[in-house]
Amino acid sequence: MSASAQAIGPRAAAKPSSLKRSRRWALWWSYVFLVLFAIFFLMPPVYMLIMGLKTSGEIAAMTNPWWVFHPTLENFKALLGSTQYLTFFRNSAVIAVAVVIITMLIAVPAAFSLGRMKFWGSTTLATGVFLTYLIPDSLLFIPLFKIMAWVHETTGIALLNHWWALIIIYPTLTVPFCTWIMIGYFQSIPKELDEAALIDGAGYIQMLTKIFLPVALPGIIAATIFAFTVSWSEFLYPMAFTVSTDQLVLPVGIVTTLIKGDVYNWGQIMAACLMGAAPPLIIYAFLMDYYIAGLTAGATKG
Amino acid sequence: MANGIAAKAPASSPARRMTMQKLMRRRSTTALALALPLIVLISTLVIYPAFYAVYLSMLDRTMEHFTGLRNILFLLHFDTFWMVVKQSCLFAITAVIFKALIGFVTSHFVHNLPAKGQRKWRGMLLVPWVIPTAMSTIAWFWLFDPSYSAINWLLAKFGIESIPFLGVPGWARFSVILVNVWYGAPFFLIMYLAALKSVPDQLYEAAAIDGASWWQKVWYVTLPMMRNIIAITMLFSLIVTFANFDIVRILTYGGPVNSTHIFATWAFALGIQGNNIPMGASVSLFMLPILGVAAYFILRDINRRGSSV
Structure with missing residues (x-):
């Protein structure tokens, strides 16, 4: 790769950097979407954990279902x-x-x-x-x-x-x-x-x-x-x-x-x-x- | 291998031939003995029950009289049955398509990552497949719950009105499909990721040199190389999804008003709970045509690959 880049000469200088930039964009987008998918995929197990740590009283009070205010191992x-x-x-x-x-x-x-x-x-x-x-x-x-x-x-x-x-x-x-x-x-x-x-x-x-x-x-x-x-x-x-x-x-x-x-x-x-x-x-x-x-x-x- | 030994001793004396014959005999008897438990298990607990189901479907409710095809004919004139047929097809086909799409997209994203991070992401994204469906479906059931619904709570934060996920036929159908997609998409991700890894890099390099855009690479390199895996994974998943039981049983139990029943849950409701075993058997037999078609294509693929190797 590097040998051929040298052979092509001055034109090659622009090419790798644009390639690198597009690759970095692809990587960035990959991370964004993977985080979204990970949230979707991990939602039920995380929810199990959150609710498992809550007392019945806290669940009945219908506070924020995505957070534990008084974690307990009672359950x-x-x-x-x-x-x-x-x-x-x-x-x-x-x-x-x-x-x-x-x-x-x-x-x-x-x-x-x-x-x-x-x-x-x-x-x-x-x-x-x-x-x-x-x-x-x-x-x-x-x-x-x-x-x-x-x-x-x-x-x-x-x-x-x-x-x-x-x-x-x-x-x-x-x-x-x-x-x-x-x-x-x-x-x-x-x-x-x-x-x-x-x-x-x-x-x-x-x-x-x-x-x-x-x-x-x-x-x-x-x-x-x-x-x-x-x-x-x-x-x-x-x-x-x-x-x-x-x-x-x-x-x-x-x-x-x-x-x-x-x-x-x-x-x-x-x-x-x-x-x-x-x-x-x-x-x-x-x-x-x-x-x-x-x-x-x-x-x-x- | 036996030929190899025989070729080395072309002067094969009678005594030698005797031992060779004995070896061959011993070999096939040992082989049969080793495979025997498998044959017994499969013939008594899979093949026999499958045919027995056909017989059962031809009995009447008391299981004393033979009625031929009357159960089947009864079902064909029963509106709920056609609803179940439609819902089963809708459920299986939509779910498989979305699983395949999500699997395809996410596998590309994971493949894009640097090799070190891939393991971590792959491990995290496969979690839905590892949790027993019955248990994750209970969590979903509560996420959808009308009064405590955690999803509706989130929607409310964005000013969206609460959705009766399991209370209205349309949303209930959407919910069972969503949970099935959630559970099955990671399997597709893993399969497609394995397939992506097997595509040689040179092909992409060649395409890049020819000036192919990203879409062209996907269309002309990735898809043709992955075609087999895509097809076989979808067929597998179609069979499994079509025969699904847990998700619908736990999430909606067929409700509201039978709108989410699929073959397995309806057969269960009629056969075991309704105590009408022949009718339940008849319902479950209607899964056979789709299973048969999918099995035919899977088998054709396996045979083709077997002969090409």
Whole structure:
């Protein structure tokens, strides 16, 4: 660039400065608009925090809703002391962890098999897995509801209105996508690695655990984060399958029990939302790159 | 790889062929065994329920008599149903278009920033996507609340009359779309940013040398290079938005007077709350045509890319 600028001579002197100026303008405008968008994007979470710090009295007084005059942690304390909220939290946490484990146990071997050990029908199956990811929960909740009722009638195992039953259902939301991203990760690992392993006499299972798992670790972390956030925030299935207050998970619990008719204890509701959103937010804050890798893997790989 | 080993030993003795065969056999059985849990899970909890939904939709309310297409025909003569169809399409299409536009614009702004600051901004702008929708929608619900509305409070400061966000059909429709756009636009931003980063700088330099204006660069370089990602992200989002449940359920619950019901919430209201499972199943089945079309295009894109690699 500089060499060519010198070659052109005096005319070049004006060019870079105008370029620089237009670039500075572009940068300036970018910042202006990004600040506007950031205000729009961050408004609800900030509002949750503001309201969570207010007392009911201050909210009822209808002072400036965008400012806290007497911040208090009472709402958070009250929630942490309420067995109901802690039950919601525990249900959500146990479900999310169990679903992550089940998902990885199913998705990783399956992705290895479909992506690396070609067998008859493996490509069709991989496409099929992807297609099932496109079948939404809002299409399946009614037949699943009926199936769970049917299981109760025939075997006596009550699945409806039991939070642990969600552990069986949630993997349908997480496994297809996790398998899909893991297939992408496994396929990006060079072929020479498994040839070397085969020559050294490793079996396929050894190959998976000793070579592929360590190499594909970023993919596994991304898939784990995806599975966790999906099962943490799922709303439709628990809404349809659980009713009793001690069987609810966080999102449904906040919506159905904390919002009671006309007694809106908004400070507490907002505090509950904020604490409920904390686990995914904390994971995101610490593992942002993996989170984003998992997000973009679905469409850019494949 | 098996061929490679076989080629190295052209004199393949029978014994060697035996082990190769055994290996092949072991290989495909292991492969099948590894994929089996996935196949079982998907066939029992996704494929079977999907077909079961079709069967359920053909029963009568007591679920004892087979009525064929009567539920579907009933829906086709039901005004509320057509309102739900219209609202679902309006909701999904408008939301996806705005998400794509905001995502496209903001991704350009973020891309303009110096590399050091990009991470921070990207991290901040993705927050709506990370918060569970149920919880952020509750916050929106209160932001819209008629008596305490924080948005109306701001509008009042500018001398604008308060708006009944969730009380009037038109504004309620606007509100559910707005919340969906708020939630989904960051996903587009991330996807488009990844796509922007993959456009080689040389193309822009070449365009600049040819004297292309900023618009021309966007139109002739960026858009063609991003076309695939733009299309696939929009199709994905169309499916997810079309099947959305949480936002409408929490924000308006279909009201006022069913004006914001979309397929999922109406199916829920009829099937689970109204205890008319076959009718709920029939309603949710109407999502299939759109899902099918979107899935077809996504699949075509994947296959094309698969063969080009």
